[in-house]
Amino acid sequence: MSVDALTVNGLQKSFGNNHVLRGVDLSLAPGTVTVLMGANGAGKSTLVKVICGQHAVDGGTLSLMDQPFAPTDAADAIRQGVVTVHQSIDDGVIPDLDVANNLMLDRLVDPRHGLFVRERALRAEAAKVAAAMGIEVDLRKRVSDLNVADRQMIAIARAMARAPKVLILDEPTSSLSATEADRLFALIDRLRAQGVAILYISHRMSDIRRIADRIIVMRDGAISGAFNSKPLDYEAAVTAMLGHQMTDVDVAVQRGISPVLQLADLRLHTLAAPINMTVCGGEVVAIVGLLGSGKSKLAEVLFGLSQPTDGSITINGQRYEPKSVEDAIKNGVFMSPKDRGANAVIPAFDIADNMTLPFLKTLSVGSFVTAQKQRSRTREMISRLGIVCQSPSDGIGTLSGGNQQKVMIGRWLMEPAKVLLLDEPFQGVDIGARRDIGRHIRSTAAGRATVAFMAEIDEALEIADRIIVLHESAVAGEHANQDIDLAALVADISGSVAAPTGAQT
Template sequence: MKKHFAATRALDGLVLDIANGEVLALMGANGAGKSTLVNILSGALQADAGTLELAGQAYAPASPRDAARHGVVTVHQSTDRVGAAGQRVADVLLLDRFASGDGALFVSRRSIRKQALDVLAHTGFALDVDADFGDLGAADRQLVAIARAVAAQAKVLILDEPTASLSQAEAERLFAVLRDLKTRGIAILYISHRMADLQAIADRVVVLRGGVVAADFVRPVPFDAAVEAMIGRPLASARVAARPMADRVVLDLRGVRLLAHSPAFDLQVCRGEVVAITGHLGAGKSRLLRALFGLESLAAGSVELQGQPYAPRGPQEAIASGVGLAGEDRHRSSLLPAGWPGATVAGTIALPHLHRWFPRGWLRPSVERKVAQSAITRLGIRTRGPDAPMETLSGGNQQKVVLARWQSEPQHLMLLDEPFQGVDVGARADIIAALRADTQTATLIATSDPEEALEVADRIYVIQHHDLQPASEHGSAAVLV
């Protein structure tokens, strides 16, 4: 299989097979060819050369809908196109059925609700079918997308970082569903870089590099060898050495309560320090970061930034105070929709700074491009240039652009919510290096993956039921094991 984009060889003679009832995990650094392969399999792209076979028959899907008709269903990392605000979960679950014309001509709300409940019962997911899809968090939207794909009776199911937004309990339920699908002979192509996922579900792990298969491992997977095959060098997995704290406290929380009934806690983050908060989904990590960015309110307590009282009434005040936030779902919180003016690398970086860079309202694209080109060089962003649309970048490179947005202006405090979601280990290493090289900014990270916290942080806190404790106290370290 071959696919070129101008002078770039995305796939360069790739040979790959997957058997019925097999979970094949696909790993690869940014630009290795994963997204191109998935787009070809799902009908979004056509290969330049090579052939595809599905169940022994020639397979050449002309579109994603055509691929789905053949039984190849893809659940993408972004769920923006799964459903929209105003749609009930029940309607989103049954959209494929309605679009195919297989359903009855006239259906009642009761019938739709019953069919949706049957879909969820089949997957084992606990979701409110009457809820508005637009009100769901990232994890629940991902569960809706997966449940809809399972209901489509796929022969080949492609999952792109499916556990990136899921709690451990939700991930275990997903793995149970996938094991059940295996027994029915469904082939599953599973894209992930999480060791826990590979250990839990993968029968084989194929590593792509430069558009070809660099390694093929069978269970049990030697993760270190897989990482080395992926990036061409060994990657230390041990925790980084903690640096001595600076004497300048940037963020000072005293007696903070996230909810009226939750325990009070203190937290200080110093200049040049990276502090990670880890814990299960819904424990309060995102709530804390959103409150510090002015998107929510704290129930109690005081906050100081640079020694001054800090209580932003919205993101604009937070940004003006030198606080930046990269939300957990970059597609919804940090990126403009594809095709919009400014939905480029340069435009994405410049967006929150426009009023400071261009106070008279006259935009100067050359200024935006200069800042973007500096970020591309500094962070190793793989793109054709500052004017490249964000939709053409891989997940890891998109996240680097989001980080570059806040590093393009001096910040007192950087808030990063699940910054490594959908990011391969190579890009993750680049992001970690950039964070730890910043000696002026205090950085607070929320991550549901303890291994990520161990990789990046000088200090780690564990949050449970909206109660924050240092990882070394009160038995909280057990959460990191």
């Protein structure tokens, strides 16, 4: 057995009170692809940033080829042979320069390079690197004119030009098409054969099946599962990633009375299987699935942000074809979006203005906002949801994440909805606020169809009457939230039923 390329021992990292990494142990062997899985917030990105020198460690040790490894910054990590290709590719390439310059960028940064660029030598060198990596694009093309996959190849090729010992790829396929991803996998196979230790971060099952030699699973800042020998147990990996210790929330399952929201043969994109589902009034349905399962796309379609390629949606029997958000809201379809910082919070506003934003019209006389009505309605919602604050005129930024999310959800409870969509309603929310929000959504569910889009099983178990699993833009399973068969649910999520060939790599 050869020396491990990278070993991580008891790694600790905190940001303020937030203990992100709680003693992570990890080792990467040369010539193997280790897949790192974990849900959002599990600590994957932090782990990567520590390894690639962007964050200093709080505790624990790193070693590279049996030598202590303590990079002072990202450049130092690269010098020592740990190279990272980050999730957003555009951080890794300079779009306005051509391919050759991008490949040779490190050479240009080198202070020994001299003042003037020797164009011919640079191109010759770049051609060599490109050939070694199997890149077949015109070296004179600007990177901004290339597609995502080619850009990614270039970022990786540049990384490989340094002959690294460890290569970290952070969700490299998140914006690639299937054929583009195949080219990436071919490149990874080649690098594996060259003896590079590869850490591959992803939660796309199809990628993982294709390239994983080992799987390491993170959850809540610690390793929750390691699968070292083939055949790899993908279902167990997903279980370790999502966790499903039963929560102590009792859901009194409602059957729902009459259908409100109905999807008939809805296709999210041209190649997807048609989706059929019905959500009844008074019912809370959770739609779960991994990243890329079509959850977000379905939410967007229902809220008028994008159009389905085929099929129809009806609400209370009426055809519903939203062309815009305004359209959706007019039809009584409200959505609390995921990632509230980017999509929901108005940082310059106080609680009252944030809360009442969608329905200012009903709080206005003529066009003038009646501040008094606005405050009293806000105060009412503050007490209903148990938002911890001084007054409705507190700035939204002074609230904790959980309380901010309560404001964002409360915003859409101000008026009765026909269909309420909640995209990751528990994202960045502490457990107390999560219970409050869940309880309130369930207690107000009568009279509307509620659909929650979530990645985590235990969140879904806490809020839903029924769980519908999406996998590759199709319904993979449906479970009433009563004596639920968790193994079957996890199998649906990981797609092992839909794709039985996945067991071999």
